Amino acid sequence: MATLPFSANDFHRCAQALIATTRELSARGWTPATSSNFSLRLDDRHAVITVSGRDKGRLTEADFMVVDWRGRAVASEHRPSAETLLHTRLYERFEDVGCVLHTHSHAQTVASRLFAEAGSVRLAGYELLKAFPGQDSHDTAVELPVLPNSQDMPALADQVDRMLDDHSLPGYLIDGHGLYAWGADLDAARRHLEAFDFLLAAELDLRRLRASV
Numbered sequence: 770m771a772t773l774p775f776s777a778n779d780f781h782r783c784a785q786a787l788i789a790t791t792r793e794l795s796a797r798g799w800t801p802a803t804s805s806n807f808s809l810r811l812d813d814r815h816a817v818i819t820v821s822g823r824d825k826g827r828l829t830e831a832d833f834m835v836v837d838w839r840g841r842a843v844a845s846e847h848r849p850s851a852e853t854l855l856h857t858r859l860y861e862r863f864e865d866v867g868c869v870l871h872t873h874s875h876a877q878t879v880a881s882r883l884f885a886e887a888g889s890v891r892l893a894g895y896e897l898l899k900a901f902p903g904q905d906s907h908d909t910a911v912e913l914p915v916l917p918n919s920q921d922m923p924a925l926a927d928q929v930d931r932m933l934d935d936h937s938l939p940g941y942l943i944d945g946h947g948l949y950a951w952g953a954d955l956d957a958a959r960r961h962l963e964a965f966d967f968l969l970a971a972e973l974d975l976r977r978l979r980a981s982v
């Protein structure tokens with residue numbers, strides 16, 4: 770039997786951790802119609818990622834596979850997420866990134882449309898900003914980038930790379946698409962994802978209410 774170029778135990782641990790989280794995110798309605806994708810760093814050359822097109826609310830270990838930093842399947846016949854390069858570029862660029870989560874919640878999608886022309890969403894004055902690295906007060910503002918969508922994944926990944934030269938927030942929106950968030954581990958990535966979603970929903974409500982008074 771051929772030896773796997775990664776630890777099967779580590780694969781099992783990563784897949785199980787992602788299954789628990791993706792079920793919870795899906796139950797909130799953040800992964801409609803098989804959308805969204807999720808990954809965990811496996812080692813210094815590989816990540817565990819969702820197989821393309823699977824229902825993210827019903828994932829089992831068979832719905833995960835291993836890819837390398839070039840987005841190629843490793844020891845699997847499955848097709849990795851269509852957006853694999855958006856994950857692997859982050860792992861390759863930042864040694865301290867251990868997890869990447871991508872969802873399509875209602876708030877994320879509406880905000881991505883509303884702020885696409887501006888190129889970013891300004892989030893200011895919220896206590897929850899302290900969920901992000903380096904933020905220790907509500908009395909601050911951050912700009913969450915909004916990138917144009919594309920079906921050309923290498924081009925989109927290059928676009929993300931250029932954006933990251935000027936931004937340090939652990940996330941970005943893609944217009945009409947959804948949110949990417951990451952962190953040192955699953956808990957940190959999830960904390961960032963939840964904070965972004967809460968803040969986007971709050972900002973959308975606030976603008977709607979202000980427009981009506």
Ligand SMILES: CSCCC(=O)C(=O)COP(=O)(O)O
Pocket residue numbers: 802803804805806819820821822823849850851852871946
């Ligand atoms: C029907 S969802 C369209 C693709 C997408 O945006 C997504 O997040 C899921 O793609 P994947 O290949 O990872 O299943």
Ligand SMILES: [Zn+2]
Pocket residue numbers: 804805806852871873946947
């Ligand atoms: Zn997507």
